[in-house]
Amino acid sequence: MSEGKVIRIRCPNLACQRVLAVPAHARGKLVRCRGCSMTIRIPLPKKRDAEEAEETEETQEQEPAAGSA
Numbered sequence: 001m002s003e004g005k006v007i008r009i010r011c012p013n014l015a016c017q018r019v020l021a022v023p024a025h026a027r028g029k030l031v032r033c034r035g036c037s038m039t040i041r042i043p044l045p046k047k048r049d050a051e052e053a054e055e056t057e058e059t060q061e062q063e064p065a066a067g068s069a
């Protein structure tokens with residue numbers, strides 16, 4: 001079972017900058033830094049997350065230059 005996926009985030013507190021290991025299922029939630037007790041928001045995963053096959057909506061459709069000839 002490889003369900004113990006962990007995300008590492010760095011505390012935004014410049015006076016702390018502690019790297020926190022939080023469970024992957026806590027994405028988008030708030031965690032408290034153990035170093036400074038600051039509440040940190042866990043960023044959502046990027047597109048390259050094989051765990052959740054999210055549809056990539058990065059289709060950059062280049063509109064054909066509608067030039068008025």
Ligand SMILES: [Zn+2]
Binds near residue numbers: 012016033034035
């Ligand atoms: Zn901290």
